[in-house]
Each structure stands twice: as structure tokens, then as C-alpha cells.
Amino acid sequence: MGSYLIRRLLRTVLVMLGISLVVFVFVRSIPGDPAIAMLGERATPEAAAALREQLGLNKPWFFNPANPLDAQYPKYMSALLQGDLGTGIKSNIPVRDDLKTRFPATAELSIAALLFALVIGMPAGILAALRRNSVWDNLATTISLIGVSMPVFWLGLLLSYFFGVKLGWLPPSGPLGTEFTIRPITGFNVLDALLRGQMDAAWDAARHLVLPAIALGTIPLAIIARITRSSMLDVLGQDYVRTARAKGLSGRSVVLKHTLRNALLPVVTVIGLQAGALLGGAVLTETIFSWPGIGSWVYDAISQRDYPIIQGGVIFAALVVSVANLIVDLSYAALDPRIQYS
Amino acid sequence: MKKLLLTALLSTLSAASAATLVFGGNGEPVSLESGNITDGISILVQRQIYDTLVDFKPGSTDLAPGLATSWKANANNTAWTFTLRKGVRFHDGTPMNADAIVFNLGRWWDKSHPYGFRDQGRTFEIMGELLGGYKGDATAVIKNIVKVNDTTVRIDLNKPSSVLPNVLAAGYFGIASPAAIKKEGAKYGTPASKPVGTGPFIFQSWRTGDRVTLLPNKLYWGDKAKVDQLVIRNIKDASQRLNELKAGTIDFANDLTPDSLKSVQGDKNLVAVKRPSFNVGFVSMNNRNQYLKNEKVRQAIAMAINKKAIVDAFWNGLGVSNASFVPPVMNWANSPKVPADYKFDPAAAKKMLADAGYPNGFSIDLWYMPVSRPYFPTPKPIAEAIAADLSAIGVKVNLKTEDWAKYLEDRNKEPGFDMYMIGWTGDYGDPDNFYGAYYGANASDDINWNPANVETLLQQGRAAATQDAKAKVYAQLHEITYNAAYRIPMVHSNPLAAARSYVKGWVPSPLGSEPFNTITVTGKK
Numbered sequence: 001m002g003s004y005l006i007r008r009l010l011r012t013v014l015v016m017l018g019i020s021l022v023v024f025v026f027v028r029s030i031p032g033d034p035a036i037a038m039l040g041e042r043a044t045p046e047a048a049a050a051l052r053e054q055l056g057l058n059k060p061w062f063f064n065p066a067n068p069l070d071a072q073y074p075k076y077m078s079a080l081l082q083g084d085l086g087t088g089i090k091s092n093i094p095v096r097d098d099l100k101t102r103f104p105a106t107a108e109l110s111i112a113a114l115l116f117a118l119v120i121g122m123p124a125g126i127l128a129a130l131r132r133n134s135v136w137d138n139l140a141t142t143i144s145l146i147g148v149s150m151p152v153f154w155l156g157l158l159l160s161y162f163f164g165v166k167l168g169w170l171p172p173s174g175p176l177g178t179e180f181t182i183r184p185i186t187g188f189n190v191l192d193a194l195l196r197g198q199m200d201a202a203w204d205a206a207r208h209l210v211l212p213a214i215a216l217g218t219i220p221l222a223i224i225a226r227i228t229r230s231s232m233l234d235v236l237g238q239d240y241v242r243t244a245r246a247k248g249l250s251g252r253s254v255v256l257k258h259t260l261r262n263a264l265l266p267v268v269t270v271i272g273l274q275a276g277a278l279l280g281g282a283v284l285t286e287t288i289f290s291w292p293g294i295g296s297w298v299y300d301a302i303s304q305r306d307y308p309i310i311q312g313g314v315i316f317a318a319l320v321v322s323v324a325n326l327i328v329d330l331s332y333a334a335l336d337p338r339i340q341y342s
Numbered sequence: 343m344k345k346l347l348l349t350a351l352l353s354t355l356s357a358a359s360a361a362t363l364v365f366g367g368n369g370e371p372v373s374l375e376s377g378n379i380t381d382g383i384s385i386l387v388q389r390q391i392y393d394t395l396v397d398f399k400p401g402s403t404d405l406a407p408g409l410a411t412s413w414k415a416n417a418n419n420t421a422w423t424f425t426l427r428k429g430v431r432f433h434d435g436t437p438m439n440a441d442a443i444v445f446n447l448g449r450w451w452d453k454s455h456p457y458g459f460r461d462q463g464r465t466f467e468i469m470g471e472l473l474g475g476y477k478g479d480a481t482a483v484i485k486n487i488v489k490v491n492d493t494t495v496r497i498d499l500n501k502p503s504s505v506l507p508n509v510l511a512a513g514y515f516g517i518a519s520p521a522a523i524k525k526e527g528a529k530y531g532t533p534a535s536k537p538v539g540t541g542p543f544i545f546q547s548w549r550t551g552d553r554v555t556l557l558p559n560k561l562y563w564g565d566k567a568k569v570d571q572l573v574i575r576n577i578k579d580a581s582q583r584l585n586e587l588k589a590g591t592i593d594f595a596n597d598l599t600p601d602s603l604k605s606v607q608g609d610k611n612l613v614a615v616k617r618p619s620f621n622v623g624f625v626s627m628n629n630r631n632q633y634l635k636n637e638k639v640r641q642a643i644a645m646a647i648n649k650k651a652i653v654d655a656f657w658n659g660l661g662v663s664n665a666s667f668v669p670p671v672m673n674w675a676n677s678p679k680v681p682a683d684y685k686f687d688p689a690a691a692k693k694m695l696a697d698a699g700y701p702n703g704f705s706i707d708l709w710y711m712p713v714s715r716p717y718f719p720t721p722k723p724i725a726e727a728i729a730a731d732l733s734a735i736g737v738k739v740n741l742k743t744e745d746w747a748k749y750l751e752d753r754n755k756e757p758g759f760d761m762y763m764i765g766w767t768g769d770y771g772d773p774d775n776f777y778g779a780y781y782g783a784n785a786s787d788d789i790n791w792n793p794a795n796v797e798t799l800l801q802q803g804r805a806a807a808t809q810d811a812k813a814k815v816y817a818q819l820h821e822i823t824y825n826a827a828y829r830i831p832m833v834h835s836n837p838l839a840a841a842r843s844y845v846k847g848w849v850p851s852p853l854g855s856e857p858f859n860t861i862t863v864t865g866k867k
Contacts, residue, residue: 032747041766044786045754054465091372092463093532101550157581165588172585175552178364178573290577292551305747
């Protein structure tokens, strides 16, 4: 187990290095550079060239024959290895500082979305499997199909308009009402408000979470429901389940003790994969719901060609996905004793 | 227990009377350091915190006193003297005086200024763009910045300029406290710092990606703010800003899409606000193209586009079409010899095209931007309408687009685009801000047309001492550029804003942002 963990960690480091190289080349290969984006309609070729020089973007990418260390990638990597992700070109804010405030917002939203997806998706999947071909099954299958096919931005706007404007039940967007201020501890609004004893702010922050979490969680919900259903059906057909039933165990016990635990394995895999999908979905959800997370931040940076922010955001997101996958792999062993790592 | 109840009651009362004004901004400020950034929302927040040396009259582009109470040029417009307002203090208590002005202007203009932080990525590019360059540059307008005495600053110029006060009145150039900049160092202007100006609001906090909170400046020299708190929220999505307005979670907002006008007008709690137009959306034609280098072809194209119908269809009454490159608030700069708008006459256009040698027309690329801009809110359908009009005279149009950053780059790369849509929102109230940006030596090289007489007139415009003299120069420029027909102005649009009905006293500036100290929210629930 120990050596497996070390090998996995080493592989993660290699993957991260590879990603840093790929994203470095990719962002610079997209046409249109930060100087032009910063100058906008005002950009004349001369002004853009001057700004490019001032920003150091005229330097070679990998190797400068005149001065080997004075190239963009070596400089970036040497700073990165010291934990310095660079500074946003337009804002002059260190990328690390932005990540520190942005990541908790994305994490809070993703956790809420995943909870929403699990709490509804798993029972729906189980119910559909147990009552196969019933009305419930058809309903769950149809709804999950709609959920998968619904564009996130459209669903987001729809939710916001219906529940935020028409019914007025929930705030249409943003992370917190303007009447509240929460001094950050963890960066999670709800948690911080509770820790500071601001009950009304915590309630308000929780209410703000609902709509974006539903928008972000709908696709994972649909996927989890489908996987749970098919996985449950698979396991229900296994010999040991039939044996358990034959032994005269109650339906409840068969479902909970024998089926569910085994049926959960693929679901856990999907949850791990969804960590990446959640970060991707967060781009649209955060933009629509004015959510101050990583998604909206990187989205803005891409349109501005703000290289350090795009690089930092992508590398960080890759790290999160790697860690999530590692946790999934490790949790396999916990769920299924047959799986052993050595 | 009684005491507790009383305290609770009092706090509820004070909460109820605390008037918070909430603005829905179209994004996140990039930086609150003045002089270093030009995006709309950064400037909007900066305008609340900082005053500029010279200001604009509310709702107009005419100059008004700011931190300078008066300003005067020498006889040939090569030196400007500014007399400063006495007794004004920055929010940190330090005095606003000639030293502070010289410090601020100096760090933007002097590349070796010790507090310019250029080694840490500061560029102050807007100073170079608007005033020809930086200290020591051959093209720079400013030669020297001199403190005459505590309340007088003189700016010496390398070449005559009548627009210097207008440029310094642009929202980019808010005057900041030198003490604060020295104290915060290179992190000045970031969310981790405290920007300090003399303006009507004092910076309180900035939660990245979410909001900036400001408090009223009780010692403000001008109109004091009439609310207890000003919150500027980051709501990037235009339809979401409308949602928030309808839900009452924000009080007012800018940059709604033109198609939301009906929705705003249909809501009794909302008032639609048309911001005065200070932009131009136009179609540029490239002299490198074999057809477009023919003047008759360009004029035929101008005549074939039904501008008025297009503006009616796509701007919902939030725009006007005319034959001028400058927006209507600067009508004084137009020539009476130029018609109010281009004639729409497809038959005459077709004949003109035949005269030019193309009776069967030809085929050409028209590029439209992939993003919504204030001057072209829905570029693609507008481009389709233009294409339809041109096909009526036999010109086959291929519509093209690409990513915005690449679009801005490619239009300036040879051979550029055949025809393309672009536009411009002004930043200070002078025709030079429009003509100078797209014609002459400082303009982009997208149409390959830069005759000497245009450049001469632009120089004369910048040097003209009086508005009358200026008007004469720009009237000539108007005639020349109209006849040449390289850039066809399509529209001057009114960006749509809206407010909850209890928001009173908001005077939107044509320049895109204004201080909010005049606004009241009496009756807000």
C-alpha cells in the first residue's frame, strides 16, 4: 500500500509537470496575445509591440541563445517550483492570492452540487432499479436524460429567473446578500458565518448556494442516478444476492448489506470523474450566478489572454482532479476487500 | 432583559434606516490603481474613490472644475497652468496639493519614477496612448510637470495641445494619495490594498469576484453622498443583471442588452435609463482590396446599406444613425456641408457600381466581432442585414468572424480585413478622441489610407485654441472623411441602463461612468 501510494504520488508529479508544459504551449499558441487584449479597440500594432516588450512576452519561449535563463518557460518553471504561480498580467495580483480566495468558493459550490447530486441521484437510482420498469423507473430515467441534455447556462438562467425573480424564493445570483459581511476563516461562506456566530448570514449564504448548486449538480445527478440504477441491477442479478434472498433475509437487509455496498463501486468512480466535470461545469455556472470562484476567474482570463492566470488555474484544477482520483482509487480498497494495492 | 430588547430594537431601527445603494457592475474591477487600467468597471469604481484634476459637468462632456478650480493655457497652447482647490484632503488625512498632483502625473508619465513600480509590471499605457508617449519620448506631448507653488501646477508641452485638460479629466486619471501609494507599494490597487483618493466615497473592502464596498466621505469638498454605503457587485451576465434588478437585490445597473428594454418598461418597479451616446459603431473598408480602393465602390456600398432600418431593427430605439464619426453630443464639430445621414438608394448605388466597372458586382469578406459591444450589441444579425442590403446591388458578402483577441490583432496585420465592423467609445469630450483614434498617424493601419492633409488637420485640431477654431478644423475633417467613405458610421448607440423606481438623482454620463454621490434611495425597502 505504501509503495503504491509513493508510485501514485510520483506519477501525479510527472502528470503535473506535463500539464504545466502543455498549458504553457497551448495558451501561447492561441492567437491574440495579452497586449492586444489589454489594449482592446485602441490597439495599434506599435502600442501592442511596446506593451508586449514591457510584459516580457517578446522573449523566446524555451531557449534564449543570448542568455539561456532569460526565456519564458525556464523562468516560469523555476518560479513554479518555488511555489510562485506568477502574477496576473492585467491585475498585478499574484495568482496564488487569487487562488486562495477563489478556490474555497468553487469548492463550496462543488461540494453543495455533489451533495445535491448524491442525495437525490442515488436514492432515485436505487428506487428505479428495485422497481424496474415501473412508473418510478421510467420517471427517473426520463428525468435523468433531460438532466444530462440540459445546457448548464440555460438551466441556470431558468432557475434564476423562476425561483429568483418570478417566485422570489431565493436570491437570483451572487454568494451573499449585500447586507452581510463575513470575515473569512476557511473561505467557505456558510461555514465561516457559523464559526463567527452570524446565524442570519449563514442562512443567507446557504440560500445563495441553492440555485447554483442545483444548476451545477444536475448533470452529475443524472449520471449518478443512471450509474446507480444499472449497477444495482447488475448486482441484484448476481448469485450471492439470490443466495441471500434464498436464505430468507429481508429485502431491506439484502439491499443494504449485500447489494448497495457492491453497487457503490462504479458510483464512486463516477464521483471521482465528476470532480473534473464539476470544475468544467463551474465555468458556466459561476459566470451565470456571479459566483466568485475559479471557473469565472479563468474564463475571464482566457478572454483576456492572461497567461499566468490561465496557467495557474489549469495547473491547480489538474491537481484537484488528480487528488480526487487518488482518493477514489484508495476508497476502492475500503469498499471492496478484494481490491488490494501493493 | 428589557435592556436587551431595547438594544435589539434600536439595532433593528438603525439597520432599517441604513441606506445601502447597490450597483450591478458588469464584471470585476481589474485594479483600483488609477492611471493603469482602462476597463469600464474599474473606472466606475475609481470614479467614486478618486477625483480628477478636471471634471465633466454631470451628464455632459463639457469640462467642469475638479481638484483644479481653474486652468489656463499660454498663448500658443504649449503650457497649461492648473490652480488647485484649497483645503482638500485625501481619505487618509494627507493634504491634496501641488506635490500630490506632480507625484501622480509623474508616476504615469516618467518611466523612471521611483513609485511607478514598472519593474513589477505596471505599464500606465493609457498615458502613453492619449498623450503621445512618456517622459523623454520624441512623440510625447508632455515635456515637463512643474510645481509652481503649493496650489499651482504647470504642465509644459513639447507641442501645442488644446485637449490636455480634457484628457486629464478622463476617468483614468484619478488623483491618489502619495502617502498611501508609498505605504502600500506595488500592491497598491489590488484587493489586498486600500486605495485612497479625495472622492465622495471611501474604500472599505473588496471581496474578489463578488463586490467592492464603499462608505461615504463625510468630509467631501463637493456634494456629499446621500447613502450610508455603496456596494458595487460583480454581475457579469447581462440577463442576470436584469434578473437582479427585477428581484430588487440591486438598485441600478449599466449595460443591459437592447432587447431587455421592453422587459424593463413592462416592470412598474423599474425605470429605463438611456445613457447619452458617446460611441460610434462603423464599418471600415480596406484600401488594399482591389474593389474597395475605388472610391465609387465605397460610396456605392455606403448608399446601399439601409442604416436607418438596421438601427431601428437592432437597437430598439436605443441608437441613432447619422453621417458623422463623432457622437451627437459633439454636433458642433460637424460640417453643415455633409448631409445629416447617408442617402439610402439601392438603384443609384447599383448604377454607381456599374460606372465603377462592376455591373455584375463582386464578392467580398465582411468581418463581424464575436462579442457584444456597446456600439454593436448583436454583431452577427447586424452583419447579416448589411450583407442582405449589399447583395441587392450585386455585392456578394462572405460573413466571417473569429475570436475577439485575434480579431483585434488580425485587422492590423497585412492585408487586414476587406470590410469589418468595429467601434469606439470615447473617454474624453473632444472630437480628437474619435478622429485621432481612427485616422492619422496614431491610428490603426487597418484601412491603408493616411493622407497628409488628414494628419495636418488632426494636428491643427489638437493645437486649436478656441472651440470655434476647433470646429472649423473638424468640419473639414468631417467633409474629407465623409467623401472618402473608408469608414461608414452606422450608429451612435445609447447604452441601456435601468434603476429601481426609488433611485433618484442619477445623472448618467455619456462617458460611461459617473460619481454616485448625487443618488438617493428614499423609500427603498
